[in-house]
Amino acid sequence: MKQSEVKGLSVAELQEELGKARRSYSDLKMAHTISPLENPIQLRGLRRTVARLATELTKREQ
Numbered sequence: 757m758k759q760s761e762v763k764g765l766s767v768a769e770l771q772e773e774l775g776k777a778r779r780s781y782s783d784l785k786m787a788h789t790i791s792p793l794e795n796p797i798q799l800r801g802l803r804r805t806v807a808r809l810a811t812e813l814t815k816r817e818q
Contacts, residue, residue: 757805762812770816774809781806 757773765773781802788799 757808759808759812762808765812767813767816770809770813774806774813777802777806777809 757777762770781799784793784799784802787793788796793799
């Protein structure tokens with residue numbers, strides 16, 4: 757998810773997307789631990805998406 761897409765979301769949508777992204781990241785990380793992923797770069801992309809969403813949520817709370 758790009759930063760421009762993140763800015764267009766409401767606070768409730770941000771929280772929902774953040775929950776989904778965190779769950780997805782943990783699932784992918786667990787799958788990678790059990791057997792290597794075909795594309796491990798997905799982990800980096802999801803981690804950055806989580807960071808983008810969390811940053812935008814924190815920015816709006818201030």
